[in-house]
Amino acid sequence: MNAPETHPPTPPRRRNPWWRNWFSLAGLVIALGSLFSFLLLFILDSFAHFNNPYIGVLTYLVAPGFLILGLALAVAGALWRRYRLRTVGAVPPLSIDLARPRDRRILGYFIAGSALFLLLSAVGSYKTYQFTESVSFCGQTCHAVMQPEYTAYENGPHARVACADCHIGPGASWFVRSKLSGTYQVYATLFDKYPRPIPTPVANLRPAQATCEQCHWPEAFIGNLDRTFYYFLSDRTNTPYTIRMVLKVGGGNPSGGPVSGIHWHMSIENKIEYIATDKQRQVIPWVRLINRDTGRVTVFRTPDFTNDISHYTIRTMDCIDCHNRPAHKFISPNSAVNLALELNQIDRSLPFVKSNAVYVLTRPYKTTVEATEGIATVLSNAYPASDGLRKTIFAVQTIYEHNFFPEMKTKWNVHPDNIGHMISAGCTRCHDGNHKSVKTGRTIRAKDCNSCHIILAQGRGAELKQFNAAGEVFKHPGGELDPSMACTDCHDGTF
Template sequence: MKFKLPYSSQNWVSLIGATIALISLFMIGFLFFISLFLGQGGLYLGLVIYIMLPAVLIAGLILIPLGMLLTVRKERRIGKVEQPPWPRIDLNDSRHRNGFFIFLFGTTVFLFLSALGSYEAFHFTESVQFCGTLCHHLMEPEYTAYQHSPHAKVACVECHVGPGADWYVRSKLSGAYQVYATIFNKYPRPIPTPIKNLRPARVVCEQCHWPQKFYAHKLRYETHYLPDKENTQWDIRLIMKIGAEHSALGLKEGIHWHINTNIKIQYVSPSENVEDIPWVRSINLATRDTVVYRDENNEISDREVDSLTIHTMDCIDCHNRPSHNYRPPAIFINEAMTAGEIPKDLPEIKSISMEFLDREYSTTDSALMSIKEGITNFYRENYKDIYNNKKDVIEKAITGVQNSFSKNIFPEMRVRWDAYPNHIGHQEFKGCFRCHDGSHLAQNKQVIPKNCNLCHLISAQGTPGKMEIAKVGEALDFKHPVDIDEAWREMLCTECHTGVNP
């Protein structure tokens, strides 16, 4: 018996469609086994197996019925055979029977493979590799900062795609837009923050850090180097009051008081990145006490407040850089010096590196070149002795500055510290002082406090060997490392500190 198929399937379009579908199916299978057994290919192979080839396969499959439809319509037009409006399937006709069973079998296999494939595709698009490296230039800053963050082992989707199906859909929609924007080079530089629909929410962080978990006081030890000839070291030891002093008090006091379930802090901001906060409302859900604070230096009318979105404070209002923290030069150079990557005994290295990190560059390569040339010339002109006898020390310093630059500043994407202010702290960015600046007053003149012992206690400060140390349970009055005549009491730190030394 000869194997026959319906007349309508015998046309070029269907034939080409079937060939395309079969070839791509074969390639998917082949590449899948390669990636499975040889463990090779990585990201781009995944892109081909799970996204590109299936698209080609589906296009091929669509061509089969399309070709059949076109043939039937053509025949109807020339009146070759009389055609009813819908196909008539007669299983007693061997042509129809063959066609029908091929369709049934093919569809079953296709649905089964699609289920398998979408599961794999799901995992593939959720991987850190996919998110972090596929659109290489686009995500390079986020990915690099992420790898140096405390969340380096937490997958991107754990934060950017919250629990539940609606989050999944939201993230894929905005992901699809991003792929489009990348391919057509349409994305804004720097990527605006928050990315619509992908801003992590409180539930996201609480999967791993639940607020009932008590965080005690924590000791911070910060080392600074002044921009003088000796790179004078200045250490500050702070006790951060994250929770209360005694765990039994829980969230009743301390910094995490803001996330106490009885407290709701709301605010409005005219700027997208919420750097100015002229209006704050604090609601105690247990006592129903409500206090509204207004910034007396930045007045805003009730009409304007009504026209703005009211934000409710959550983890991201303070921890907005938990995994993409682009540190300012003043900080990352201090860290590299402490780590020994930049020699501390090279005179003026702190101040001279600031000079080159303050400039705007258009590419990483030109920045690294300028840093190298600039620092070399500086020592050749000003410290001949060192330049002639200790070239290796200068080389080491240059590499140290270049490495820290590459981890924190990304000229191609216009990403640097001032593009993404960090909201924790108050020295280089307004951070906590957006509200705690001493000028946010309630009607009864109650103020959101700026008291230096509210959030932390300074337990030691000064140059090593000559440190001023507090008695147990007491705190020191802050001493500014250079003499600025107590200006820090009235002024905000950010009025002088901008990330590169003033």
């Protein structure tokens, strides 16, 4: 007699499912809640036409964080419960038998659930990765901290280049490094532990070869650049003065022109190393020039620097030693007011408006709001009932908002620009006539004003129509110049 085919007996349903404890229940509620929020935010973020950085933070950082926390809590609760039951001997031995329909069903659920979870976490982590690299995460989320850099970046020539292209660059190891220091930065922001201003040079900024040179290669031949500088003196009539000059940028690729000019420092055959004795790399008493072709080495020192160089770090010069503010230039009040006057955003007919505008910009304010009010009050008192008052106030307030960040203690002289030599040392950190070759006594060239640029025309009106291709001698708008003085001995960005 044939017994009917039977399935193995299903064990009695346990009365104590693993999740029946407060920890696991709470964990499951948190996990489900954050899963729903994630899905909802994800849909919102994918279809919304606005770009709100906080949605990104919630969707790709906060929601997944809570999902993982919830699941971890649920598992911890289950383990704890199992441990407790086992100590009273109430746990039946675990047995899985795929011949049992219930076990097959559970396996099916398990596989489907895992597949869904893996898919979601793949999409989620890709999106999280993308998000933490995005300009809105770097620049806008930590609003107060990054506001100065973000504002200057938006108004600069690299406004369409992602922060990560210069601050991280390609490759896995820098990615991991940046995420590690980034994690610390998120912590510092949340707990208000960040320094004000954010110090430069950025300690572990990646060498320019891997960032700038992805887009601008060093040998590229740039040739001469034609630059016009507009000035207005601090007198009653705000006398205009214009300088038009050719900058000999040159290049390092002979197929585009002779290897020469300012970018000669970057040509492949030269290597320039230096020692800076301050953190901001503004004081450079020692420079070493190595010609890679001939192997010739020339060391230049200032006379007072006789220290043993083994106590210092030697840095190899790259793009950032000159272009240190390519994306975050904080413009000096003098230059910003000059430009606004040239564009007639500030009314030029107001007497002494140049010096008054610079004056109000440089008062000590605690907040931007206080500054905006202060600017309006001082200018209204100086020029009551004049036609150009409103546009002048607006222009000066805009200059303040774009270049002064009292909450972060950030402004032009906190982060000096190394291009040029008028209001910060810049090129004259080395080209000051004081750096002598130890062997030959030759100095790094300095006093020849025509070696880096030539002045085509200067002055105002008809004077600007006369070009001098050989270069004019600089006529200083501030009177006779003492050749032994550096421009920075007087000029500091406030006149």
